[in-house]
Amino acid sequence: MDLVTRLTRALTDPEFETDAPYAELPRLSDVQLGSLLPLAYRVGATGTPTMTRVRFAVEGEGRERPARYTPEACRAMFDALVAQLEERDAADLGRAVASLLRCTGPRPDLAVPSRALVAFRLEKDDLRQPYALLAVAALAGDGSLREVRERLGRGGGPIAVDESGLVAGLAPDELALLSEAAERDGYGAPPPLPDLWRRIADIPAYAAFARRALEAATERAEAIQAGRIPYKADGAYTDREVAVLGCAARVALVRDEPWLPDLLDRLLPAVTVAPTTAKTLPSQALLYELVRAAQEHPTPELVTAIRTVRTSVRHAGVPKTLDRMLKKVDAALAARTDVALRLPTLGFDADGVLRRTAGDHRALVTVTDSGAVLTWSKDGRPLRGAPAAVRRDHGGLVKELRELVKRVGVQLGTLARALEAGFTVDAVHPYGRWRTELAGHPLARSVVGRLIWEVEVAPGEWQAVLPGAGALPGAGGLPDAPDGSSVRLWHPIRSDPGTVRAWRDLLTERRIRQPFKQAFREIYLLTPAERETGVYSHRFAAHLVHYRRMFALFRARGWTSRLLGFWDGGDQDEAVCTLAAGEWQVRFAHSLATAGDEDLATTDQVRFDRRAAGGWREAPLADVPPLVFSEAMRDVDLFVGVTSIAADPDWTDRGAEREYWQRAGFGELTASAEVRREALRRIVPRLAIADRCSFDGRWMVVSGDLGTYRIHLGSANVLMEPDDAYLCIVASRGRSDGEVFLPFEDERLSLILSKALLLAGDSGITDPGILGQIKRGA
Structure with a gap:
């Protein structure tokens, strides 16, 4: 059979x-x-x-x-939905439109089952899946479409009524496209059709409506701000209008409409801050809907606008939610290479300077590695800040320039995040456009110039260069390559160890701090054990972590996961992240180990899925592109390294977990700890304590006046010689040296250095807790 x-x-x-x-x-x-x-x-x-x-x-x-679906199967799906109405007391119209869109032949006559489905929904007053309801009503005839349109217009708001009038004239297949795109909550929803929103954006009537709807939304929000419409927290738009505006925004973003950036610069501030001193928003719902649209179809202008209003929101919880959502936006922007490089000049000249005059005073906004800096001068003499006369007579200009400084910082941050997220996409740009719009851009070059790039100077031959500081010895400046050549970000996984070391030396010697960790980036290669297990990795399994901290990191890094709890099936889950423009997915299993004031979790396998035929299929680790594998494992290492109880200096006296703490807190180094060791080997010789420090495998050894100390380069835990007695130093007790150059941001690196500086001068320690431990050890 x-x-x-x-x-x-x-x-x-x-x-x-x-x-x-x-x-x-x-x-x-x-x-x-x-x-x-x-x-x-x-x-x-x-x-x-x-x-x-x-x-x-x-x-x-x-x-x-x-x-x-063959025409017969399409009719069978409609008949099945009707047959199950009484038993299920529901009609999942999403299944109906899915079969309609995927029908392989002429559409069958669906009027009879369509009338039954619409009548059932209307009798129940169930107006969910409005696009699907309209699509099925259009098939039903017999006045069904007119009645559905009339019912959807009740209380939906003017923008929703406008859309209802428009979509009622669309063909059933066009309505089904809207349903497929906007109503994906059903249990049986199939993978979406490719280029779904592009197909909707190509409907001329809907593209025209998108602009009309967003302009109407902006005018209403500005009327609320002006007091012409009474303010009600989160009441600027109905729920239906928010959904409609989300569709309109996606269509405009897909079309990359030239009018959209200016409109969003008006709309977003107007919906995120109350016209009163209240900490509420005119429409929190629309704000989040626009960010969700940006996750799917980002543009640099929208991302910048969102980050700009994020700093002005008064509601305490909204910025945190925006930060989590923006992680996915950054990754999506990196994948949209046709728009990711776009960055306005904002009036800055070729040298990255903007000049303004206010009476006898002059304002300069200068782009630096850390953002934009506003300075004032008079008769060529620098001033500490904006003079009182300028603030009094030119208050508008002062406000404008301060907002400009903030906006430049946001734009440069957006660019850096998008470039880093492009690693797994392996984003490639045309060399001529990159040279003009990024390397030569008055704002972008402050980011681009501190990153290492590769230019394809011949087929398969890539030359690496650091635009802002020259290339490695003998490599020259920017290569002379055709405008159509490819350029991409350099990644250490594609280089030999000697080249990686050379770039790290150059950055350290020239004190260049990159916008994100690149030259010192950790790489994770497939191990023999992982080749043996095939489809899963145990590399980061069996760790004990602070669960709530790890869950927060999941969200901060753009991973999705359920919040665990001790209920049926709720004590284990997989954190999931989509990479490489949606082509790969990584899953990190974990489960709760204890409950109480400090939940602990145990970590488990890491697995990968490849998108195939519109769905996900588990893939052998050997099939995962090395760069995708490395970047995914880098995140998992971060989750474990930051949240493991082995990094908690106060854990030494706690219960049964002590054995794990001892093993992991002083064990072999992970890839991130090995990079930390390399950085320290370059930093320490430049410090005054260099003659008191040495390296021994996974330890940094510090010789003080009172004793000798071994600092673990992974956990930053300290042991004292000769008997390896543990020395507890709480991070806040250590001292740091602000003059020490660190080539990248790393809390553990700073902690190790602060402990080394403290212990090298141990005779000057006054903290009785630390001093008592040292004397007991001696």
């Missing part, structure tokens, strides 16, 4: 017995899957265990990859 026949009998014959053949389902063709999905939907609560198992298996396969 072939697979399709076996599955058909399992779904329709209560007497038939078989196991759910999960491993065989990928063998089904898309059309065969489409023929089985209507049968699976007909299996209700009264189905036998076999029927239910097979139903869930088939529906699960339908969520993993797109099915295709």
Whole structure:
């Protein structure tokens, strides 16, 4: 019996017995899957265990990859939805439009089942999935479309009413596209069609409506700010209007409309700050909807606008939520290489300076490595700040320049984050455009000039260069290559160890701090053990971590995960992150170990999935592109390294976890700790304590006047010689030297240096807690 026949009998014959053949389902063709999905939907609560198992298996396969429906299967899906109305007391119209969009032949006559589905929804006053409801109503005829449109317009708000009038004139397939894009909450939702929003954006009537809707939203928000409309917290728009405006924003972003940046610069500030002193927002809902649109179709202008208003929001929780959401925006912007390089000059000259005059005074805004700096002068003499006369007579200019400084900082931060997120995309840019719009841009070059780039000077031959400080000895300046050549960010995983060391030496010698860790970036190569396990890595398994801290890091780094708790099935999960422009996905398993004031979790396997046929399929680790693998494991190392109890100096006296603390807190170095050791080897010889420091494997050894100390380069924990007694130094007790140059930001690196500086001069320690431990050890 072939697979399709076996599955058909399992779904329709209560007497038939078989196991759910999960491993065989990928063998089904898309059309065969489409023929089985209507049968699976007909299996209700009264189905036998076999029927239910097979139903869930088939529906699960339908969520993993797109099915295709013959005209007969499309009609069968509509009939199945009608047949299950009474038992399920619901009609999932998303399944109807999915079969409609994926129909392989002429659309069958669907008027009768469509009328039944619409009548059921209207009788229940269930207006969810409005686009799907309109699409099915358009198929039903008999006045159904008119009635649905009238019902959707009630209380939806003027913008929603305007859209209802527009979409009622669209074809059923166009309405189905809107439903597929905007209404993906159903259990059986298949993977979305490729270029879905592009297809919607190509509907001329909807593209025109998008501008009209966003302009109407802006005018209303500005009227609220001006007091012409009474203010109500989060009441500027109805729920339906927020959803409609989200669709309008996505269409405008996909089309990259030239009018959109200026409009968003008006709309976003108007919806994020109350016209009163209240800490509420005119529309928190629309703010988040626009950020979700940016996650899918980002532009540099929108990302900058969001980051700019983030600093002015008074509501305490909104900035944190925005920060989490913006992580995904940055990654998406890196993948959208056609717009990612775009950056306005904002009036700055070729030298990165903007000049303004205020009476006898002169203002200069200068772009530096750390952002923009505003300075004032009179008759060529620098002043400490804006003089009182300038603030009095030119207050508008002072405000404008201060806002400009803030905006430049936001734009440069957006650019740096987008470039770093482009590592897994392996973003490549045309050399001529890069040279003009980035390396030669008055603002962008402060970021670009401190990063190492590779130019393809011949097919397959890449030359690395640091634009702001020259290249490695003998490499010359910017290479002479055609404008059409490719340029990309250099990554250490593509270089030999000697070249990596040379770049690190150059950055340290010239005291160049990169916008993000590049030359000193950790790399993670596949190990023999991982080749042996095949589809999973145990490299970061079996660690004890502070769960809440790790969960916060998940969200900060753009990973998604459920908040764990000790309820049925709630004590374990996988944190998931999508990489490489949506082509790869990494999963990091973890589970709760203890509950109480400080929840602990244990870490487990890391696995990878590849997007295939519109869905996700688990992939062998050996098939994961090395750069994608390295960047994913870098995040996991961060999660474990930062939140492990081994890095907690106060954990030494606590319970059964002491054994793990001892093992992990002084164990072999991870890739991030090895990079830290390399940085310290370059930094320490430049310090006054250099003659008191040496390196021994995973330790930095510091000789003080009272004793000798070994600082672990991973955890920063300290042991005292000769008997390895533990020395507890709480971070705030250490002292740091602000003059010490650090080539990258790393809290553990700073902590190790502060402890080394403290212990090298241990005879000057006055803290009784630390001094008492040292004397006892001696």
